[in-house]
Amino acid sequence: MADPVLxxxxxxxxxxxxxxxxxxxxxxxxxDVRAVDEVSLELRPGEVLAVVGESGCGKTTTANVIMGxxxxxxxxxxxxxxxxxGLSGGELRxxxxxxxxVFQDPYESLNPRMTVGQIVAEPLQVHRAATGPELVRRVAIxxxxxxxxxxxxxxxxxPNELSGGQRxxxxxxxxxxxxxDVLVADEPVSMLDVSIRADILNLLxxxxxxxxxxxxxxxxxxxxxxxYSDRIAVMYLGRIVETGPTLSVLTTPSHPxxxxxxxxxxxxxxSQRKPRIILSGETPDPGRIPAGxxxxxxxxxxxxxxxxxxxxxxxxxxxxxxxACWLVGG
Amino acid sequence: xxxxxxxxxxxxxxxxxxxLGVSVVLxxxxxxxxxxxxxxxxxxxIDDIYAGPSSEHPLGTDDAGYDVLSLLIYGSRVSLVVGFAxxxxxxFIGGLIGLVAGFRGGKLGNGLMRFTDFFLVIPDLALQIxxxxxxxxxxxxxxxxxxxxxxxxxxxxxxxxxxxxxxxxFVTRARAVGGSDFYILRRHVFxxxxxxxxxxxVLTVSLAILAxxxxxxxxxxxxxxxxxxxxLNFAFNRGAVSAGAWWALITPGFAIVWVVLGVTLVGNAxxxxxxxxxxxxxLEPEPIPRVVPLVGAAPTSALAMRNLVVEFVxxxxxxxxxxxxxxxxxxxGEALGLVGESGCGKTTTMLAALRLLPPGGEIADGxxxxxxxxxxxxxxxxxxxxxxxxxxxxxxxAMNALNPVRSVQDQxxxxxxxxxxxxxxxxxxxxxxxxxxxxxxGDRGSEYPHQFSGGMRQRAMIALALACDPEVIVxxxxxxxxxxxxxAQVMELLDRLRRQLGMGMVLIxxxxxxxxxxxxxxxxMYGGIVAEQGPVxxxxxxxxxxxxxLLLEAFPDLEEPERPLISIPGSPPRLDQLPxxxxxxxxxxxxxxxxxxEKPPAYPIGDRWEAACFLLDLPVxxxxx
Numbered sequence: 001m002a003d004p005v006l007x008x009x010x011x012x013x014x015x016x017x018x019x020x021x022x023x024x025x026x027x028x029x030x031x032d033v034r035a036v037d038e039v040s041l042e043l044r045p046g047e048v049l050a051v052v053g054e055s056g057c058g059k060t061t062t063a064n065v066i067m068g069x070x071x072x073x074x075x076x077x078x079x080x081x082x083x084x085x086g087l088s089g090g091e092l093r094x095x096x097x098x099x100x101x102v103f104q105d106p107y108e109s110l111n112p113r114m115t116v117g118q119i120v121a122e123p124l125q126v127h128r129a130a131t132g133p134e135l136v137r138r139v140a141i142x143x144x145x146x147x148x149x150x151x152x153x154x155x156x157x158x159p160n161e162l163s164g165g166q167r168x169x170x171x172x173x174x175x176x177x178x179x180x181d182v183l184v185a186d187e188p189v190s191m192l193d194v195s196i197r198a199d200i201l202n203l204l205x206x207x208x209x210x211x212x213x214x215x216x217x218x219x220x221x222x223x224x225x226x227x228y229s230d231r232i233a234v235m236y237l238g239r240i241v242e243t244g245p246t247l248s249v250l251t252t253p254s255h256p257x258x259x260x261x262x263x264x265x266x267x268x269x270x271s272q273r274k275p276r277i278i279l280s281g282e283t284p285d286p287g288r289i290p291a292g293x294x295x296x297x298x299x300x301x302x303x304x305x306x307x308x309x310x311x312x313x314x315x316x317x318x319x320x321x322x323x324a325c326w327l328v329g330g
Numbered sequence: 331x332x333x334x335x336x337x338x339x340x341x342x343x344x345x346x347x348x349x350l351g352v353s354v355v356l357x358x359x360x361x362x363x364x365x366x367x368x369x370x371x372x373x374x375x376i377d378d379i380y381a382g383p384s385s386e387h388p389l390g391t392d393d394a395g396y397d398v399l400s401l402l403i404y405g406s407r408v409s410l411v412v413g414f415a416x417x418x419x420x421x422f423i424g425g426l427i428g429l430v431a432g433f434r435g436g437k438l439g440n441g442l443m444r445f446t447d448f449f450l451v452i453p454d455l456a457l458q459i460x461x462x463x464x465x466x467x468x469x470x471x472x473x474x475x476x477x478x479x480x481x482x483x484x485x486x487x488x489x490x491x492x493x494x495x496x497x498x499x500f501v502t503r504a505r506a507v508g509g510s511d512f513y514i515l516r517r518h519v520f521x522x523x524x525x526x527x528x529x530x531x532v533l534t535v536s537l538a539i540l541a542x543x544x545x546x547x548x549x550x551x552x553x554x555x556x557x558x559x560x561x562l563n564f565a566f567n568r569g570a571v572s573a574g575a576w577w578a579l580i581t582p583g584f585a586i587v588w589v590v591l592g593v594t595l596v597g598n599a600x601x602x603x604x605x606x607x608x609x610x611x612x613l614e615p616e617p618i619p620r621v622v623p624l625v626g627a628a629p630t631s632a633l634a635m636r637n638l639v640v641e642f643v644x645x646x647x648x649x650x651x652x653x654x655x656x657x658x659x660x661x662x663g664e665a666l667g668l669v670g671e672s673g674c675g676k677t678t679t680m681l682a683a684l685r686l687l688p689p690g691g692e693i694a695d696g697x698x699x700x701x702x703x704x705x706x707x708x709x710x711x712x713x714x715x716x717x718x719x720x721x722x723x724x725x726x727x728a729m730n731a732l733n734p735v736r737s738v739q740d741q742x743x744x745x746x747x748x749x750x751x752x753x754x755x756x757x758x759x760x761x762x763x764x765x766x767x768x769x770x771x772g773d774r775g776s777e778y779p780h781q782f783s784g785g786m787r788q789r790a791m792i793a794l795a796l797a798c799d800p801e802v803i804v805x806x807x808x809x810x811x812x813x814x815x816x817x818a819q820v821m822e823l824l825d826r827l828r829r830q831l832g833m834g835m836v837l838i839x840x841x842x843x844x845x846x847x848x849x850x851x852x853x854x855m856y857g858g859i860v861a862e863q864g865p866v867x868x869x870x871x872x873x874x875x876x877x878x879x880l881l882l883e884a885f886p887d888l889e890e891p892e893r894p895l896i897s898i899p900g901s902p903p904r905l906d907q908l909p910x911x912x913x914x915x916x917x918x919x920x921x922x923x924x925x926x927x928e929k930p931p932a933y934p935i936g937d938r939w940e941a942a943c944f945l946l947d948l949p950v951x952x953x954x955x
Contacts, residue, residue, distance in 0.1 A: 054813040054814065054815055054816075055813050067506060069505075069506065096508060097508070100506075100507075101503075101506045103499060103502070103503055103506075104499075105499050108498060108499035108500065109499035109500050109502070109503045110500055110503075111500040111504075111518055111522075113521050113522065122504065122507060122509075122517075123507040123508070126504075126507055126508050126509045126510075126513060127508055163901045164901075165897075165901070171503075174503075174507070193671040193672055193840065194671070194840055194841075194842070194881065194884050194885055195671055195880070195881060195884050195897055195898040196884075196897045196898070196901070197884065197886075197895065197897065198884055198894070198895030198896055198897035199897045201895065202894070202895075202897075220813055220814055221814065221886075222814075222888060223843070223886040223887065223888045224886050226886060226888060226891035226892075227886070227891060227892055227893060227894050227895065246891070247891060247892070250888065250891050251891075260815070261814060261815065262888065264814050264815055264817070264818035265814060265843075265888050266841065266843030266844050266846065266847045267843050267846065267847075267887055267888055267889050268842045268843040268845075268846045268870060268882060268885050268887055269846055269870065269887075269889065270846040270847075270849075270866040270867045270870050270871075271867055271870075271871065272889075273846075273847055276818060276822075278815070278818050278819055278822060279815055280819075282783050282785055282813075282815075282816060283813075
């Protein structure tokens with residue numbers, strides 16, 4: 001297998017919460033929020049990894065760490081085996097070029113006053129990667145790879161003249177301009193109509209398959225990524241609670257949280273309405289993580305040990321499929 | 331230039347441009363146009379002082395025998411120079427402070443804004459008088475003082491705009507791409523703020539002109555140049571009133587008004603262009619819909635739409651059909667799913683049912699019956715009564731529709747008491763009951779919306795919708811912004827309440843799976859028409875309209891995780907460019923000649939199941955496989 005292009009080793013991100021006046025008066029210590037807690041991930045060229053979870057589970061923070069927009073409070077981020085912590089400013093910027101992001105909202109994430117050509121050229125200009133005819137050539141290649149063909153037709157067009165799907169392709173083209181190794185796509189289709197989601201997902205999948213780009217898809221929707229990801233990592237309260245090959249996780253989910261999450265995804269078959277495991281309440285405040293297993297207060301299968309011992313990822317059946325649950329480890 | 335053309339097309343803007351243009355021409359060509367040179371030393375005789383208008387002096391003369399018309403023409407130079415130069419200084423200072431304060435925020439931003447507030451509260455005129463008196467009455471000093479004191483509104487405006495631009499996603503994207511602060515400011519923020527800045531500056535020009543006139547009028551103008559304020563000053567102080575020389579008083583006043591009005595008109599027009607408002611003013615009364623006489627018996631269902639047509643009237647009077655000939659019914663206790671891509675008319679249809687269309691929207695034809703009563707025939711009072719008591723709405727992103735400064739319980743009490751004649755205490759008991767019904771602890775009712783999570787706020791909105799025991803509840807994408815688990819909680823709640831209370835429910839969504847799980851019947855809309863409607867089980871198992879079929883194929887399904895999704899090529903038609911035949915024909919892989927020229931009627935398929943597709947008119951066996 002190829003070496004991982006990106007590796008997170010026990011990465012944690014802690015945010016200091018501002019102390020309120022009453023906290024200061026009562027001399028309560030600063031309560032820190034652990035948004036991401038000892039997360040380890042490996043990403044190989046051409047692989048599509050889906051990071052799934054509800055809001056507040058730390059998936060966006062993880063994406064920001066991968067993108068270098070946030071630096072981890074603990075743990076290591078390795079790009080092609082190289083520790084980012086040891087890099088100087090210039091080297092850091094160069095390695096960042098290899099990580100690009102696709103945003104959720106193609107209606108908002110394109111500057112309405114810029115043309116498609118200018119938008120796609122922007123990353124190349126900011127990083128001074130190309131100028132003149134070389135710039136034009138690389139913009140055209142990026143547009144072509146994002147499926148906007150022929151590229152010349154799109155260069156002078158402004159975003160408001162394009163459909164939602166085309167706009168998302170422009171976002172992708174702009175991310176491809178620097179020829180990245182890793183694309184982080186944050187809910188890439190949630191703002192698009194169902195009828196065109198497949199186009200964008202197929203495009204991302206083909207970029208991974210044909211060009212060897214590693215893709216991280218951040219989403220809360222299991223059904224959308226099912227056919228398009230190789231591996232899934234389910235996050236809950238800053239931790240990965242289950243990870244493994246997509247099919248294995250979808251067909252034999254091991255963690256009760258994954259099972260609940262899968263059971264509430266609606267399926268378009270009115271004749272087979274299935275029993276759903278609806279968890280009561282909402283994801284707890286990441287500032288107050290429960291003792292023991294962090295899922296225990298909402299877990300339908302909780303037992304004594306879960307309230308005391310914090311389970312780590314352990315093998316759950318098929319190779320590469322791990323879950324952090326005492327029911328799995330036995 | 332596009333901007334200029336838009337300005338010219340704006341009626342008041344054009345008048346302003348002409349008024350300002352006249353002044354500018356006069357100022358530039360003053361030596362040519364003015365009949366006399368005001369710099370010239372003259373020896374006036376007594377007859378020349380305050381001489382009335384004559385062929386020699388069309389606007390008479392002033393106290394020193396100078397020609398008023400010439401003074402007026404030369405005076406425009408000072409006014410315009412001071413106005414524009416002062417405004418440019420103000421634009422520079424205000425723009426810089428606003429941009430930095432808005433973009434950087436934090437301590438620096440706050441500090442800059444306190445500084446701005448300080449300048450905003452000190453009386454400009456008093457300070458101007460003091461400063462000019464100290465540093466001397468030269469034109470240059472006057473410009474500097476006016477500019478240095480006139481930037482506050484610009485700064486506040488630019489800061490507000492910068493703040494909102496900074497939060498936009500494309501700025502985040504530029505940051506993720508690796509752009510520096512300066513780059514983002516220059517490339518993304520500044521171009522967005524600039525038009526507003528320019529529009530505001532034009533208004534600053536008129537303020538600067540007024541400020542100069544005021545200073546000159548009270549005798550603090552530059553004594554070496556002619557200005558309108560100074561003309562007024564001389565006229566007042568040197569006996570124009572007692573001499574009855576109205577021309578020396580009125581003409582400079584008129585000139586000031588002329589220029590200021592012209593500049594203001596241009597400024598307002600620019601603002602209109604930069605921030606366009608809706609075509610029809612929202613305070614205009616809603617057009618009264620035409621009542622279509624009832625044919626046959628009144629519908630007995632909870633909600634019945636009959637041949638509803640909704641049109642939007644553009645600013646130029648063009649009409650576009652957003653909803654065309656929509657007919658469907660919802661029975662008591664029945665859940666109906668209204669699905670389709672965005673812009674297909676789902677929400678518009680339901681807003682029309684409550685006569686809540688946005689400005690420009692009109693019900694052009696058809697009827698809406700709530701329990702046999704035509705909603706379109708109701709007067710304003712009974713309509714208001716109907717709106718919450720018989721049919722209630724849960725909006726998309728409704729959790730943001732709660733009033734942030736009132737407790738959740740108070741808002742429900744208010745809704746109950748607006749429609750039912752019951753006391754405060756009784757209404758409060760009912761409000762707590764409703765909160766418990768939607769799974770919120772009654773004790774938390776006295777809390778404010780921000781203390782609730784997104785899911786709880788959405789439940790509170792459902793409680794609010796239930797406040798008056800509606801017969802039909804319309805839920806417009808009630809779970810779109812929510813997490814899957816919360817989505818399941820909210821949908822289960824809606825489903826339970828519907829069964830418990832026997833309400834009809836219309837679920838507007840793009841999520842076919844959600845419809846499959848909660849609804850009895852489905853209406854599939856495309857481009858403003860009903861493509862197919864029928865029982866959910868039958869329609870999902872064997873869709874008859876190609877659009878329904880393709881939509882189902884494009885929809886992900888966890889039961890078949892490996893099935894790749896197929897998208898529908900193309901996009902829905904624009905309302906102003908509807909195809910002549912079937913609206914789906916341009917995207918339909920099954921379309922044949924007839925589809926492109928003729929509109930398909932709804933063909934019945936089974937019990938309350940119909941589809942508008944010519945394939946159903948073909949011999950048996952030729953339809954969708």
